Amino acid sequence: MKGKTITNKDKVAEYFRDFNVSIDEIKLLTDICFQKKDYIQNFPQVFDIQNKEYLFCIKHQNKLASFCSLYPYSFSFNNTRLSAYCIGSVCTHPKMRNLGIAQFALNLAEEKAKENSADFVFLFADNQKLYSYLNYKYAGQMFLAPIGSYHSGKKNLNSLIDTIKNIENKYCISDYSFMYFKNISEINFQEKSSIWRFIVKNAPRSETILSFLEFLSIVKIKNMSVYILCKENKIVSLCFLDKGDDFQNVIHSPYFIKTEFIVILLYNILSTLQNNNLIFFPGSNQNEFKDIFDFLKTPSLSIKSLDEKKFPTNELINLCTKNSLFVSSLQGT
The missing domain is CATH 3.40.630.30 (Gcn5-related N-acetyltransferase (GNAT))
Known part of the structure; x- marks a missing residue:
């Protein structure tokens, strides 16, 4: 062509x-x-x-x-x-x-x-002038929380520590085991299957649907780690870690049975990191953490309907704003 x-x-x-x-x-x-x-x-x-x-x-x-x-x-x-x-x-x-x-x-x-x-197309915009010309519109927001011992992360770190103290009054944290796989591509098939089933079962309904075959492709990513919290050998929360473009530790794609379980996991991760700093992307779950972290907000994506009569772009924007449509951080990695 x-x-x-x-x-x-x-x-x-x-x-x-x-x-x-x-x-x-x-x-x-x-x-x-x-x-x-x-x-x-x-x-x-x-x-x-x-x-x-x-x-x-x-x-x-x-x-x-x-x-x-x-x-x-x-x-x-x-x-x-x-x-x-x-x-x-x-x-x-x-x-x-x-x-x-x-x-x-x-x-x-x-x-x-x-x-x-x-029904529609979307992209993660870095050239808004071009995309606006092609009738793409900003939709939704991305939330991130710096957590660490310096700058903007210190307040969130203190809040995380206070939250852990409150959780310790409700749960015996020693009953939970902490697992870490540095490179998830090396995990055996059965473990990958268990992780995927947990993700699908506990994913927000608004998230993109993740097939097992797609998950098997995604876990080939080098240097993407997975952290898991278990009780009695059953997963209760998990999340993934990558190095961002600025070489900071980026925690994303949290899946959990209860909010407390991902907080326990975050605290354990932070304790194991040598530089004691990370950035947390809650995905579409930010409301679960709004009382714990002060989030920074950035535009999420740009979107365009392929049939304005069937599904207007403005309606798509509204759904993204409400997190009724959300691209999983794991799939967008």
Whole structure:
């Protein structure tokens, strides 16, 4: 598929989608654009060359100039299954920007989503000017709580310690065992299955639906750890830890039977970390922790309906604002 002709300072060239781009070419472009080595290793469920029809590679002057991916998500709302696609890893080589190439890639991704009868598309925006031009709208907020011994995390740390003291009056914490797997890709199949079943059973209803096959792909991510709290060999809470772009410890995707159990787990994690600092992403569960932590807020995602008559964008925004639709941090890792 070919794009329009570019005219720029008397230079004329054509850009087109190439279905035969290698993963190594994509890796080179994404590493340059995101300034992060081995960027694609964080998304093993997405960067599968066998799904190349969902990898939109745009060539310009015989070089990979722009790229985006398309990945399916399902939501359950009012007993209705909603189909959506995330347009991810949108990037254009720094020397080939402002030529309309990224827009061409995004349009192709949208058309594929429509072809598959999706209700809407969304992306995690870093170029709001472009996305606004393409009629994407901000939707929802992302909450994070710094917890640690310095700066903004100190207040949250003290609050966590006070909460633990109150929990100790209700629970015998020594009855609970603390488990840690540094690299979850090395966990055996039975343990992975147990973790997935616990996630599915305790996930908020608003979260994206996580299949077991998708979970098996996600756990291939290197350097993503899992922390688990058990009682009598049964999981009562768990969460995941990654190193963020600023090299801070990021705790995300908490799943739990009771709020107290994830608080106990957080306290144990903090006790094991050498630098004693972390950032906690509660996902759609932030209301469970509003009396414990002061959260910082940032825009979550940008969204666009593919059928305004069936499901208007403004209605989607309202659902995201209410956390009635929420992309799991685990799936968005």
